Amino acid sequence: xxxxxxxxxxxxxxxGQQVTLSCSPISGHRSVSWYQQTPGQGLQFLFEYFSETQxxxxxxxxxxxxxxxxxxxxxxxxxxxxxxDSALYLCASSLDVGxxxxxxxxxQGTRLTVV
Amino acid sequence: SQQGEEDPQALSIQEGENATMNxxxxxxxxxxxxxxxxxxxxxxxxxxxxxxxxEKHSGxxxxxxxxSKKSSSLLITASRAADTASYFxxxxxxxxxxxxxxxxxxxxxxxxxxxx
Numbered sequence: 001x002x003x004x005x006x007x008x009x010x011x012x013x014x015x016g017q018q019v020t021l022s023c024s025p026i027s028g029h030r031s032v033s034w035y036q037q038t039p040g041q042g043l044q045f046l047f048e049y050f051s052e053t054q055x056x057x058x059x060x061x062x063x064x065x066x067x068x069x070x071x072x073x074x075x076x077x078x079x080x081x082x083x084x085d086s087a088l089y090l091c092a093s094s095l096d097v098g099x100x101x102x103x104x105x106x107x108q109g110t111r112l113t114v115v
Numbered sequence: 116s117q118q119g120e121e122d123p124q125a126l127s128i129q130e131g132e133n134a135t136m137n138x139x140x141x142x143x144x145x146x147x148x149x150x151x152x153x154x155x156x157x158x159x160x161x162x163x164x165x166x167x168x169x170e171k172h173s174g175x176x177x178x179x180x181x182x183s184k185k186s187s188s189l190l191i192t193a194s195r196a197a198d199t200a201s202y203f204x205x206x207x208x209x210x211x212x213x214x215x216x217x218x219x220x221x222x223x224x225x226x227x228x229x230x231x
Contacts, residue, residue: 094217
């Protein structure tokens with residue numbers, strides 16, 4: 001079974017631009033979550049999608065948004081990029097049996113650098 | 116906000132020795148997971164332990180869970196240089212209702228260095 005695939009692996013953007021990151025979950029997994037990892041704040045939850053619906057959202061500004069498609073693939077978008085958005089963005093997928101967390105499997109991440 | 120605290124923040128041992136990392140958390144949980152992260156890469160799932168379990172093994176890994184103390188430990192036996200990585204515990208937010216499903220709350224991690 002293929003793992004979680006995130007594209008692109010690396011991105012360099014300029015302040016003020018927007019960026020879209022993509023995540024393909026493990027086949028059969030319907031829950032996709034996104035996390036931001038920075039040296040200062042650690043791993044922070046961004047949002048989670050299940051069956052094309054955002055089920056849960058972390059404490060991030062509205063510049064951070066996402067969506068999920070019918071094939072469970074997910075994208076996250078960051079608009080009006082700021083230097084502080086430089087981070088490793090991780091996507092995780094899980095089976096999510098009965099609305100409770102099961103094992104979450106992560107992709108390799110997208111390293112975003114904002115200059 | 117971080118749910119858990121991990122202890123120690125950094126650990127350096129010789130190959131062959133055992134490594135123990137601890138994780139404490141604040142709220143009730145359904146399960147707790149441990150992950151490994153090699154420098155700047157994705158998280159590798161190691162083990163999930165449910166709130167009604169006290170101990171779980173997987174190869175050289177042993178995880179314990181004490182829900183009364185809200186703590187867990189990860190033991191790596193007979194460590195190898197390849198075990199050098201950061202280790203994170205993560206608790207699920209779903210205990211407090213469906214609005215928290217899909218949310219993992221991570222500790223700050225323990226950085227383990229295994230010297231050959």
